Amino acid sequence: MSAKKLLLLAGMFYMQVTMAQDTRYIYLSGTDKDHTVAWDFHCSGGQRSGKWTTIPVPSNWEQQGFGSYNYGHDKVKADEQGLYRYRFNAPDQWRNKQVNIVFDGVMTDAEVKINGKLAGPVHQGGFYRFRYDIGSLLRNGSNLLEVKVSKQSANASVNRAERNGDFWILGGIYRPVFLEVKPLVNIDRIAINATAKGHFSVQAFTTALPDGATLSAQVLTMDGKPLQEAVTTPATHGEVHTLQQQFDHPATWSAEYPNRYQAVVEIRKGDQVLHRVTQPFGFRTIEVRPRDGIYVNDTKVILKGVNRHSAWPETGRTLSKAISLLDVNLMKDMNMNAVRMSHYPPDTHFLDVCDSLGMFVLDELTGWQAAYDTITGHRLVRELVERDVNHPSIIAWDNGNEGGFNRALDGDYALYDPQERPVLHPWERFSSVDTKHYPNFNYLVNASLYDADIYLPTEFMHGLYDGGMGAGLADFWDRILQHPHGAGGFLWAFADEGLVRTDKNGIIDTDGNHAPDGIVGPHREKEGSFYSIRELWSPVHIPMTVIPTVFDGRIPVENRYDYTQLGGCRFTWQLLRFTSPGKNTRTDTITTGTLAAPDLAPHTKGYLQLPLPDGWQDADALYLSVQDIYGRNILHRSWPLSSPMKHVKQFPAANGRLNITNNHDTLYVDNGSGVYAFSRATGQLLHIRTPKGKISLGGGPVLAGVSQQLTSFSSGDDSTGYFISVRYEGSGFLQLKWHFKPGVPAQLDYSYNVKGETPFTGITFRYPEEKVTGLAWIGEGPYRVWKNRRQGQLFGNWYKDYNNTVTGESWIYPEFKGYHANVYQATFYTQEPPFTFYTGNGGTFLQVFRPEAPKGASNNNTTPAFPDGDIGFMSAIAPIGTKFQDAAQMGPESQLNVMLNPPVKGTIWIGLP
Template identity: 75%
Template sequence: MSARLLLLFTGILCLQTATAQENQYQYLSGTDKDHTVTWDFYCSGGQRKGQWTTIAVPSNWEQQGFGSYNYGHDKVKTDEYGLYRYRFTAPENWRERRVDIVFEGVMTDAEVKINGKLAGPVHQGGFYRFRYDISKLLHNGSNLLEVKVNKMSANAGVNNAERNGDFWVLGGIYRPVFLEVKPLVHIDRVAIDATAKGQFTVHAYTTALSGEYTISAQVQTMAGKAVKEAVAVPGNNTNAYTITQSVDHPATWSAEAPNRYQAVIEIKKGNQTIHRITQPFGFRTIEIRPHDGIYVNDVKVIFKGVNRHSAWPETGRTLSKAISIQDVNLMKDMNMNAVRMSHYPPDVHFLDVCDSLGLFVLDELTGWQAAYDTIVGRKLVKELVERDVNHPSVIAWDNGNEGGFNRTLDGDYAKYDPQKRPVLHPWERYNGVDTKHYPDFNYLVNASLYDQDIYLPTEFMHGLYDGGMGAGLADFWQRMLLHPRGAGGFLWAFADEGLVRTDKNGLMDTDGNHAPDGILGPHREKEGSFYTIREIWSPVHITLSAITTSFNGLVPVENRYDYTSLAQCRFGWQLLRFPSAGRKEKTDTLATGTINPPDLAPHTKGFLSLQLPAGWQEADALQVTAWDHHGREIITRSWPLQSPADVVRQFSAPVGKMNVVSGNDTLAVDNGKGVYYFSRTSGLLLQILTPKGKISLSGGPVLAGIPQQLKEFRSGADSSGFFVWARYEGNGFLQVKWTFQPGVPVKLDYSYSFKGEAAFSGITFRYPEEKVTGLSWQGDGPYRVWKNRLHGNLFGSWYKAYNNTVTGESWVYPEFKGYHANVYQATFHTTEQPVTFYTGNAGTFLQVFRPQAPKGASNNNTHPAFPEGDIGFLSAIAPIGTKFQNAAQMGPESQNNLMLNYTPVKGTVWIDLP
């Protein structure tokens, strides 16, 4: 043998020796939705049935154009099956190895054959990792894998728990498939218990080890630096070993500081390493303290959580780590610290990301209002816990959902979990925790006053369409914080579960009102509630409502972190100047500065001290931003520094002349910029004409929602200019005065009064919606608001193009139509001419047309009342409810508006033309 060949042969032997110590993985499928492998495929029913062809794996076959679609609520479901075939190669040296084939998830019953022989019993349960030892079934060289997948299970309990749930029913090998190759003497799995005080215990399950073997464990940093010397125990012909050691002052894991370590577990024979695995973990302790709260590392935690389905529109439940990273970052951006897996275990990479970025996780066994039978359920609990036991992010197990509890399984979780994490029953009282779903505000108040159980609603503020979620959350959250045994809660839900239907030309389908209930759209489009939640759940809680002339630079702040001092955060301010009305230029930054972070411990209050430059009062707005110790923006708050009156003082002096023409029923007033036509019969504006053409503003002002009759109409001149005056009476009154001066915006003063309850109040006009192309405004934005969802927007200068979005049924956000808060000025861009309005009152709401009702709505809870007009200037607006509650049940902010006497409400609007 030549020296060169000898060197090559020696290198191969060394490589085989080295790799034999670690598990080897060979993917038979792709790794995610973006990296797939083509397998042969046959589908028995639905689209493209009855023919052998190919399919991308992993995937749900519906999203590849096969089979039929069903939602879980469908009474009759299709029962097609799929046949998969794939050839792979096994090298000769695998004869001296243990080879498992591992399926991360198959919907729903999977029969697996290798070279025509069954690998093991049919696996039932679509959301779980399972494996078969196929070592003795392999041939040297080419091998044939065959999998028969039944979309519906032969087990009624599996169908009841999984296939009849409130989510899409899909089929296929939708998560990766791989071969796991390891030595004949090996470690099967480990389960770690690492407490916040540094007690480290690893339970290792192996092939039986004789006395010539040892098994050891060493705690390392994630970079591989030893924290302690390895602790070894000798083999004793068993297959379960417990190894313990103590680590001094470990950096603990929490959602705020996700510190991780790794354990290296080795089997040795003498000095030779036979097998080694490396397992990340975190030092962390979970406790439910009865009649008190839930503690993580001896700290009482308030969970700010959301429920998440594993779904992507084009690929169904076949996801990727990139989506997991995106989703966790979106949750962290909303200042969430927790997520509930609804209603099944997620991809393992999602838990990996929760571990590394920091989210507390409720991991859930499937069971939507119906449970697995005990035989199958026991197998699936084992698969669930053995896969996920070492994730520090997992802090509890959910044994089903909303009545889908097989109570016989409650004790099974602890068999595989040395940490003995709590077991919950989402929707009911269990284990000292009240997880009631969709409580109304009165239930919450009563629970906080009288209940002794820990309060943790695992679903609340149902986000169907644009309802719930952020709307009403401020009231709910404030009351939750007052609950002496409150532990937070989990919003429903993270994202609309929409599927792109391959049988309907790419239609995005949310199954009516069953699945459009997210804070985000199917592709993670942000609804307005995203920013409301972000502000309400900010751990840097800023309570300053307005900046007045007495502002001394001190901004009240509360630290709502559980573990972190505000000294670890970073703060900054900006002074802003906005473009003039109707312009789309960017906002100018006049000055910036940093703020020394206050050394405030968790759950304490203090101040941010802003050192602003001289003349800061001349800016249009002040913004303050906080970043956490990881550099993530926590919150930005903004305040106007000018009043609406300051804006209109910038109008130029009158110039030119007036002209008034009076007809039988029409009064025309020309101020040099436009001719305003009024009806003497109704007192209302009819239209505006300018040298450039018509502006179709008409039909106003009228008192929104309160019928009135014209009692008096007159016009003339006074010290302020030419006026048009009208008074209306009915339930209360409306009085208006138009004032015209040459060459300047027209002024409209109004006052009104009524007695009683109303969804909204103010004045409105008519304008053809089809003529509007966009809106630019100065005020809170860029999202619309409801009476019970005013948080989250910033005061600034905004523009958005026209859209007819119905939240949750189309996904161009922000929605164009709706209520807009604290508007100083607004320009409607039209196919005629732009028309600009200035308001004279801080806090004025602008009504922009009327959103359409969702087609799938079964009630009016999520379709609040709007005035009949198209453009309105309002002092009060309507709240919005949830899928299950009307707005009145959702707290103080969610009540209708009430005027107890006839004290007039006064306002002013200016109309400016180009």
């Protein structure tokens, strides 16, 4: 035999021996929602019950058309059972192996049989990995696996903790099922503690080891390069073995720098490897320093977090790594650095993604306002921590939620976690951390003034419908940053938990107002708060809101990173011109460039310097974008450079003649482009007729939200052309003056005064909503704004088709109706001829109809006040509240409006086709 063949055979033998010493994972189910395996299935109640058929595994059976739906708040819940059968083969060589069957998640009680015999005690608890050693039950060849799954647990505390929670209650084998095949002498699991100062310790839990065996551990980079020689220790007669090493200046793990290594732990007998385990990990130290803050690697961190349910509309709690990547990337796109598992442990692939991309994680034992009993809790804490202990992303364990704390379990976490991560009680003060849920702004002010505890709300800014989260966050966040012991917080929640109902023709159901509280929709559709949060939580903070009159290109900037020098970020800028507003919007880039970022240390301030070219003032807008050290876009800012009058100055010169007609109570003004009809009795515009057809714009202008009486109406000629002057009085006043010239858009000058506090101020018109098909505008967009949610929009050239979206109840975004900020001009496309408004005042808000109130709303907190009119030009608009608080409790930006320097004066023009 040739030397080449000998080397090839030797290599193949080495690979077989090496692979034989690693644990083999053999999936009996599929691996995720997109890769499933059909098992035999029988459901005892609800849809498609009472007969044997097949079901994909993993899955929730409701999402496959079986059983019954329940939300945790339902008083009466279905109690169906699912029977599963699956045959698999066991080769003869497994007789000398340990074979475990592993279930990553079953809802809720699982009775497992192999070839008709129980594999072990019934497992209770729907969110935890469990396993049975089934080697003694296997036959050579075909084997029958049977699983009886009870949706309701026989353990009352499990039902209270899990099945009565504020989330969907589902059933089934919803996470993967697999076999672990490994040598009889093996490593059961390992638990790593690797500190930021380079101390590495690993606990190896093994079977009984033969005399003369050794254990070794070696740390490698993720691409397999050893940091230094392995550490080895002789085997003892115990089943826990600790190996330790010291490393000089390892690259530490954090949310900004998620550096990872891998530990290879082996059992050896002489030169033979009996078993090997490879485990990724990170060097990282967590500390809670009372009366100070939370420290990671000796650096105080501010957690910018969100709560996440594990859910997808079509598949319930059966997910995939692709969804984990999608979700974590969306969080990081919002500049979040933390996520709380609400209210149960997630899929392992989600934690893997948090490890690799960099997210601080609070991992949670289920207990929604009710706790497991102590015996059950001891077991489930162990299952939770043993599965997740080596993830560097996990910085704390949550022992239940909102009163669901079994305090007898607080000490259990450290039994299985050599890092001794902190244990939190979300919603209460515990271990020097105040995690109070849903504080109002006054609570934050008082806490920052008087409280000694670290403040970390594990739920705040409830995002029901379009309220909360982005709205009011600027005030809340500024106050959290002012808190001497502020540690950040976790928004509620990441995504609307909507399920596709197989029993209701495929509608997406959020159970009224229980689950539509996300920043993104069920399929991760982005709400307006997505962009507000991105700006407010950007680690590159630019406080400049307007371009000053004397602008030399100098822009203040603050580095809000915890670890990163600002010099590693990339800054780009653009000068833009809006050349074709309308349906086919066009924006031209005049100049673009990159900026040298100042090398600011974390939490320091400095300046950017734009190299402004000659004539930069002729541009319409300045854009500035920032990418982080990984190329992720973390900030987009814009500033208008031109005034609204730039577009007005482009009107043609007056040409032709006016035609004035009186017909009983109606005054008609024909300026050549259209005929404007006014009522002398009300002073209001009635409609407009053009050569292309009627425009049903009328019913105004009136002063929004104020009852007034017409006190004067006059018309005639003056030096500017033909005018109509109208005055209303009541609670305040409204003065109007229309100006008409031949062939030129009609001009309306207005001034008004409103007394007292108001939710909004402005003038409005009527127009039939059912006739509108789209809107094009120059202004901030593309999302609507609230008084307390202005951040995140860009000044630009926008268009959107009409929709009647109710945020959180339908998911076509951006929503069509609402307030739009700093609008210079707006064209309404309709079933009639289009018409365009031009504004003469910067800062004008355009009101576009009135958003419908959510059907599931239990209060008006998330249904802000709107004018009765359909199209309005506002100087002040309303704030929005949250599920639990009206806007008045949410800080300075969320208060009602008071006119400080009346009257308000403005001008608009109406352009016709």
